[in-house]
Amino acid sequence: MALSVAKCPSSSAAARLAPGHSPLRWSTLLRPFPRHVLAGSVAIPSSKNWNLGVACKQEVGTVPVSSPKEAASKNVEIGGSLGLSSEEYRDVIGPNSSEREPTVSITVVGASGDLAKKKIFPALFALYYEDCLPKHFTIFGYARSKMTDAELRTMVSKTLTCRIDKRENCNEKMEQFLQRCFYHSGQYESEENFADLDKELKEHEGGRLSNRLFYLSIPPNIFIDVVKSASKSASSKNGWTRVIVEKPFGRDSESSAALTRGLKQYLDEDQIFRIDHYLGKELVENLSILRFSNLVFEPLWSRQYIRNVQLIFSEDFGTEGRGGYFDNYGIIRDIMQNHLLQILALFAMETPVSLDAEDIRNEKVKVLRSMKPLQLENVVIGQYKSHTKGGVAYPGYTDDKTVPKGSLTPTFAAAALFIDNARWDGVPFLMKAGKALETRRTEIRVQFRHVPGNLYKRSFGTDLDRATNELVIRVQPNEAIYLKINNKIPGLGMRLDRSNLNLLYASRYSKEIPDAYERLLLDAIEGERRLFIRSDELDAAWELFTPLLKELEEKKIAPELYPYGSCGPAGAHYLAANYNVRWGDTASDA
């Protein structure tokens, strides 16, 4: 019996249960079959998505089980549905299977840093809390700072939170989690120090099959040093070794290619997990479901019905504390070339052959390669300046001590991009990204064409744009999908109104939405590459932006100043107007 696949919810049950058995709790059953259970025991093509099916001897109920072995002992049959021969299946659950249960060691390199504290450790705890981590796991922090295990635990404990919808046993779970966190101090380029880490990892792995995940939460100039030392001295000898690489992946085509070459000296492409955390956001994940599983959307998804697409990122705070990093990159590299472009590629791709990572990434890369490199005339840049509001003085970008005086680095950019293919010919994809703006939000806005020969056009007055349908996917905050439609105001007259058909996640679902890092860490542990960037995608992304970035820097183009907390430079409106577009987020009924 084929079952649908879901991510480790401990809630819904899946396997069919023989009579008399009470439900067990194990979450991984609902995931694509956990490769960590199988790896090393039987040969399984790593790229294959296992659609876990469960057949039953006597079908009377549903229950998750904790492992193939447990399934067998509970009279639940899974071997056949996994496509394993009976010998292979026996091999998985056979004698001494507990020694064969693999371990996963997760080493957070740069554990003393901001991202590790803010995102990575909390995400790992959330996975642990949700029973999504494998049974045998250990977490190591690695950095140069001197710290004991206890000090690391104290540091980590300050940033852990309990889910708002599930607080039971939270403190207990936190304590258990912290007991599995350790720290190793070392230099990033030292093979010796990584060899010492290897010894410690081995002690914790206790002779089991060892899988190792390294999360590079460090500045990019030391990526290669770490990958070299870790791969030479601390990679797994009998399981997989994977490396999550944080952005920035270079600052232009050449530096990105050099980074990829450097990484590939020590790693295969399928060991490299380039993270773009926007791909792990719930509503970005939902984009393909919205389009490909709703008949009302997919037929409209082209130049025939869509007038323009807007990808909007705004933050209501500046670069506070990150000016040193930011000034070397700017908003185009920080947000547009990666987060917004990835969303665009997902939005615009053709239907992939399957949900397999390679099929999806093949389609995304085709979109990127069909796009025209950005032209200077299609871009507006801005930089925030100080502003006093309600008696509070907000600093300008260059007031930050870590930013060089007179810096021309853009903290805001708007751009018009085009995809040269049959589906999207002539449709502007407008991007807008900025820091220190009025609001914090990320949205995808799809503005549809006017209704031809609209019977009601008189009721809309002269501004027909106001009557077009708009689909808004609000990625954050207050996740929502809403569609602006026209309707009649109830009553005897004929007055039209614009209303929202609104799926507001907080009203529809009581469950808290997981942080993007949770999904991505879990995927990396499972070897699911769909949400990570392949090197050809990265090359194509840089090809689009590199000529523009060079021109901006060579010509020293001055950004338009905008006040901290405003809605950004006016130039963004002129840019949109060139393409007959109005930014949807600035409308009165946004």
Ligand SMILES: NC(=O)C1=CN([C@@H]2O[C@H](COP(=O)(O)OP(=O)(O)OC[C@H]3O[C@@H](n4cnc5c(N)ncnc54)[C@H](OP(=O)(O)O)[C@@H]3O)[C@@H](O)[C@H]2O)C=CC1
């Ligand atoms: N912070 C964030 O919100 C985000 C960060 N990123 C990316 O994630 C990575 C980590 O970010 P973040 O934690 O903010 O970075 P940090 O600047 O906090 O650096 C992380 C750790 O790396 C070590 N380190 C810092 N600078 C150097 C250096 N010049 N040479 C050697 N080691 C150094 C320090 O550890 P020690 O001195 O103990 O060795 C530090 O604690 C970066 O690539 C960043 O671009 C991506 C998205 C968001």
Ligand SMILES: O=C1O[C@H](COP(=O)(O)O)[C@@H](O)[C@H](O)[C@H]1O
């Ligand atoms: O990658 C980055 O993302 C953050 C915004 O992420 P979010 O998940 O909080 O929306 C941004 O602030 C940062 O500058 C950038 O490097």
